[in-house]
Structure formats: structure tokens, C-alpha cells
Amino acid sequence: MHGSFPRLDIGPLSEYREDHIMIARFSDYVHEHQSLVFPHRHSFYHLVLFTEGAGRHTIDFHHFQASPYQVYFMIPGQVHTWDFNDQMEGYVVNFSDSFFKSFLLQPEYLDSFSFLDQDSSNNVLMLAEGIRGQICGLFEELLSQNARATAWRDDMVRVLLIQIFLIIEQSDSVDRKKNAEKGKNATVRNFIRLIDKNYDRLRLPGQYAEMLNVTPNHLNALCKEHVGMQAGELIRNRIVLEAKRLLINLDLTVSEIAYKLNFNDNSYFTKFFRKETGMTPEDFRKSPAL
Known part of the structure; x- marks a missing residue:
């Protein structure tokens, strides 16, 4: 069924044609893939943090106005499109469904985060002021670690991503009521x-x-x-x-x-x-x- 709808895989979007992880600055990502304005679905998890610019993006028919320090998460299968007015900057991370499963004892661990949800109204958050600097610093470290050709690179990326997820989940960025209901x-x-x-x-x-x-x-x-x-x-x-x-x-x-x-x-x-x-x-x- 999914093959009937435009679906993107990580490999063609990655500089190194890797199928499990891709990390980039958002401006570079958009410049490299300018055709990604059509509605499409991903076969992977897709995470974006905006730091500059404005525009609109849509996840499964929920519309959101993009703005600095907004972060959005998409799970595999969701349909997405965007329309940006200005030069956008920020960070983008794509990772496969299996990227964490060999690393975590609980295969469904990612499901515990309130923002990694089928309901797209839960996928978009505004970062609380108190964690913005910390989260941006972790994304910079992700870029740095991703550029290193070391045996521990992927594990460092996994640890940094989990740290980002945990900090956001515990912050005022998340609706506590929805979080409690989900878990x-x-x-x-x-x-x-x-x-x-x-x-x-x-x-x-x-x-x-x-x-x-x-x-x-x-x-x-x-x-x-x-x-x-x-x-x-x-x-x-x-x-x-x-x-x-x-x-x-x-x-x-x-x-x-x-x-x-x-x-x-x-x-x-x-x-x-x-x-x-x-x-x-x-x-x-x-x-x-x-």
C-alpha cells in the first residue's frame, strides 16, 4: 500500500547514502532537496528544529506556522509538506526505525515519548525558553559527532538524540496532561x-x-x-x-x-x-x- 504514495528513504537524502541516519543544517538540507515541497511520506523518523525563518508546514492535515525554536517530530508513514516564506535555518535529523532497536533493551522505547505519536497535533512543540540554548548545543554536537569517522560515532549520536528527547519530554515544552495520558x-x-x-x-x-x-x-x-x-x-x-x-x-x-x-x-x-x-x-x- 505505502508504495502507491510518494515515499522518501534516508539513503537518497544523505550525503553518504546511508540508510539509517542523516544529520544536517536545515538550510543545507532544503537547498539540496528543493523538490521536497510536494506531499510525501517518510519511511523514517524525521526531526527538525527551526532557529530562523518563517512559513508553514503540514503533517497529516494539521497545519503549523513555523517559527524560531519550534521543533517538530514525524514518525514513519505520516504525510508531510511545507511552504517557507523566508530563508530557514535550524537542524534536521532523519533516522530509521531500526537505528535505536539494536541499542535499547526496550524495542518500543521511543513510543514512550509524547511527541513521537500518530496524532500529528502532538508532533509540534515550541521549546521552552529555559532549554533552547541547551538543545541547540546538543544539535551542534550531533553535527560534530556525525562528521567523525569513528567506531563509536553512531552510539554517540544515539546518546545525544536520547538526551534531546528526554530534556524536551521533561520540560515545559510538553503538555503534561497529554504526556500522562499517553504513558x-x-x-x-x-x-x-x-x-x-x-x-x-x-x-x-x-x-x-x-x-x-x-x-x-x-x-x-x-x-x-x-x-x-x-x-x-x-x-x-x-x-x-x-x-x-x-x-x-x-x-x-x-x-x-x-x-x-x-x-x-x-x-x-x-x-x-x-x-x-x-x-x-x-x-x-x-x-x-x-
Whole structure:
């Protein structure tokens, strides 16, 4: 499915054609890849800290005004585009899903950070004043370490990135309430992770409850308590998100999108989409979604 939408891999974006990590000054990155204004998805984690300039960027149909000391995080699969008014400066880091997994005992450790989230409204933060100098210093050290051809280079980069994540997570940059909600229940986190992997073929809360070894009623109660919506709504929201991502790809017909999302026919997909969003797929495609 993901191959039908423009998807970027780290290798072609990296000076050294590396597939696991890329670190650069943002102005150099934009100059080298000026074509990255079209909507696209990444196969990797994407982290940007702005220090100068202004403009707009969009992650999964949430629009943000870029400004100095804003930092945004993207996880693999999210759709992104940008439009900058001025010369932008800052730092950009791309790293693969596997970059930390061989380093950390907990494979899902990154999921514990509130800003590495499927909900793109949580992906963009304004750095608290008290940590701006410290965070910029760590990004400078990332650039320095990345330029060294040493056996310990990647481990130093990993340590610096984790330090950046921890400082931001513990700072006033993060909404404490959202952070507490995200880390509160492992079953809900695992449910959301399973939805992301299976939304195109598993549509019923009971199917996920069985995978999680809980009853459907218990799963539903946990979702209402910790994220404020029913389990079925979380599943439907993920299907709608992917439908919107595919609809901005004008090379695909609505019928093709319905097929990719495993709807029996185009009319059923249209009915589902209109019920969830208030508009038809065709109307959404015509709207200024990005």
C-alpha cells in the first residue's frame, strides 16, 4: 500500500547514502532537496528544529506556522509538506526505525515519548525558553559527532538524540496532561500500535481484543478512560487518516483507494468516508486539505 504514495528513504537524502541516519543544517538540507515541497511520506523518523525563518508546514492535515525554536517530530508513514516564506535555518535529523532497536533493551522505547505519536497535533512543540540554548548545543554536537569517522560515532549520536528527547519530554515544552495520558496504559498503547499495522484488514474491536488477551468490553472501557473515545472510533479514525493520505495522491482514483483499503465497493467506501468526515471523498480531494 505505502508504495502507491510518494515515499522518501534516508539513503537518497544523505550525503553518504546511508540508510539509517542523516544529520544536517536545515538550510543545507532544503537547498539540496528543493523538490521536497510536494506531499510525501517518510519511511523514517524525521526531526527538525527551526532557529530562523518563517512559513508553514503540514503533517497529516494539521497545519503549523513555523517559527524560531519550534521543533517538530514525524514518525514513519505520516504525510508531510511545507511552504517557507523566508530563508530557514535550524537542524534536521532523519533516522530509521531500526537505528535505536539494536541499542535499547526496550524495542518500543521511543513510543514512550509524547511527541513521537500518530496524532500529528502532538508532533509540534515550541521549546521552552529555559532549554533552547541547551538543545541547540546538543544539535551542534550531533553535527560534530556525525562528521567523525569513528567506531563509536553512531552510539554517540544515539546518546545525544536520547538526551534531546528526554530534556524536551521533561520540560515545559510538553503538555503534561497529554504526556500522562499517553504513558498511562500499556494496553491502549499496544492497541493503537496494532491498529496502525492492521487497520486495512481488521475493523472490529473484538479482533484486536483477542490479540491483546482482553475482552472487547474491557478494551473499550480502557480506550474511553485514557483517550476519551471508544475502541471502534480509534479504528475508524485510522482508516479515515489513510484514506485522506491517499486522496491527496491524484494518481489514484477513488475506486482504487477503496480497493486498497479493502472496502467491498466504491459506494460503501464513499458512505463510510462521508459518515466519518461529513464530505464525500471527491469533495475532500477538491478541498485545500494541504
